[in-house]
Amino acid sequence: xxxxxxxxxxxxxxxxxxxxxxxxxxxxxxxxxxxxxxxxxxxxxxxxxxxxxxxxxxxxxxxxxxxxxxxxxxxxxxxxxxxxxxxxxxxxxxxxxxxxxxxxxxxxxxxxxxxxxxxxxxxxxxxxxxxxxxxxxxxxxxxxxxxxxxxxxxxxxxxxxxxxxxxxxxxxxxxxxxxxxxxxxxxxxxxxxxxxxxxxxxxxxxxxxxxxxxxxxxxxxxxxxxxxxxxx
Ligand SMILES: [Mg+2]
Numbered sequence: 307x308x309x310x311x312x313x314x315x316x317x318x319x320x321x322x323x324x325x326x327x328x329x330x331x332x333x334x335x336x337x338x339x340x341x342x343x344x345x346x347x348x349x350x351x352x353x354x355x356x357x358x359x360x361x362x363x364x365x366x367x368x369x370x371x372x373x374x375x376x377x378x379x380x381x382x383x384x385x386x387x388x389x390x391x392x393x394x395x396x397x398x399x400x401x402x403x404x405x406x407x408x409x410x411x412x413x414x415x416x417x418x419x420x421x422x423x424x425x426x427x428x429x430x431x432x433x434x435x436x437x438x439x440x441x442x443x444x445x446x447x448x449x450x451x452x453x454x455x456x457x458x459x460x461x462x463x464x465x466x467x468x469x470x471x472x473x474x475x476x477x478x479x480x481x482x483x484x485x486x487x488x489x490x491x492x493x494x495x496x497x498x499x500x501x502x503x504x505x506x507x508x509x510x511x512x513x514x515x516x517x518x519x520x521x522x523x524x525x526x527x528x529x530x531x532x533x534x535x536x537x538x
Contacts, residue, residue, distance in 0.1 A: 307477070307478075307480070307499050307517075307533075308478070308533075308537045309425055309478075309480050309499075309530055309533055309534065310474055311427070311447075311474055311478065311479045312425055312426075312428070312480050312482060312530070313428040313429070313430050313465070313468045313479055313480070313481045313482070313498070314427060314428070314429050314430065314481075314482050315429075315430060315431060315459075315481075315482065315483030315484060315485065315488075315489050316429055316431040316433065316435045316437075317431065317433050317435060318484045318485070318505075319482065319483050319484045319489075320410060320411065320414045320418070320523070321408040321409060321410045321411060321414065322408075322409070322411070323433070323435075325408075325409070326404065326405050326406070326407060326408045326409075327405060329407065330400075330405040331351050331354065331355065331401075332351065333400050333401065333403075334354075334397055334400055334401050334404075335350070335354075337396075337397065338397075341393075342384070342387075342389070342393075344387050345383060345384055345387045345389070348386060348387050349383045354379065354383060357379050358375060358376065358379040361375055361378050361379050361382060365378065369458065370432070370452035370453060370456065370457055370458040371452065371453040372432070372433055372452075372453070373398070373453060374453065376401060377394050377398055380392055380393075380394050380397045380398065402436070402439075403439070405434065405435070406435060406436050406440055408435070411522065411523070413522045413524040414523050416524070417522075417526060417527040418442065418445050418523065419445065420527040420530075421527050422445040422446075424530060424531070424534055425530070425534075426447035426472055427446045427447055428446065428449070428450060428468040428471060428472060429446055429448075429449045429450060429451075430450050430459065430481070430483075431452070432451070432458045432459050432488065434451065435451075437449050447472065448468065448472065450464060450467055450468055450471070452464060458488075459488040459492045460487055460488050460491055460492025460493075460495065461492070462492070462497075464492075465481065465495075465496035465497075465498055466496055469496075469498075475497070476496050476497035476498045477497055477498070477499065479498045479499065480499045480500070480501055480517075480518075480530075481493035481498045481501065482501040482503055482526060483501075484503050484505065486502060486510070486512040487512065489502070490502050490512070491512065491513070494514075494516075499517045499518075500516040500517050500518070501517065501518045501519065501520060501526060502516040502519045502520075503520060503521075503522070503523070503526070504520070504521060505521060505522060507521070
């Protein structure tokens with residue numbers, strides 16, 4: 307294929323997400339202990355996590371919107387302590403800032419700069435990472451997430467929204483992500499070419515293999531350079 311654009315997953319593709327999510331929970335917990343100790347006592351981190359899972363299960367209409375799930379969780383946690391006007395915005399701001407304080411994989415930034423110099427980049431994420439807060443937004447032509455589009459990966463519609471934003475056919479776009487089902491199967495279903503970014507050296511066990519598999523973003527950037535040189 308001639309790569310005319312690249313769409314990218316974010317969490318666990320460009321940075322490890324779990325450390326940021328755990329730190330975000332701790333930041334919220336520290337703030338609650340200081341400002342609402344009764345709420346902090348009623349909802350330690352583990353209980354708050356279970357509450358969020360319960361809220362996600364009970365509100366399937368929010369399955370594409372993790373931010374809305376978390377805001378509802380905050381509201382419920384406070385209401386259970388008899389506080390109806392929960393400081394949702396304030397707690398959310400604390401969570402959001404910490405959730406976006408991610409540490410990029412060392413290969414991410416140099417590779418993104420190389421790729422963005424060759425073809426347009428689009429982000430496609432189910433999460434609520436904010437590329438502007440993270441400081442990478444200048445490298446992206448378009449940024450899409452599930453809450454904005456209204457459906458989550460692997461739904462084809464979110465991939466087709468990327469193609470539409472680029473004015474390209476899905477077959478001209480290479481989608482890159484770590485998740486076999488959400489990224490590789492989803493993008494393939496939408497007609498894109500697929501890259502499985504397999505940082506952990508797992509074996510593929512999800513049916514037809516991805517079009518390409520790379521261990522990190524450097525290998526992807528090398529492959530794109532070689533591929534464009536071949537086609538020019
Ligand atoms: Mg991911």
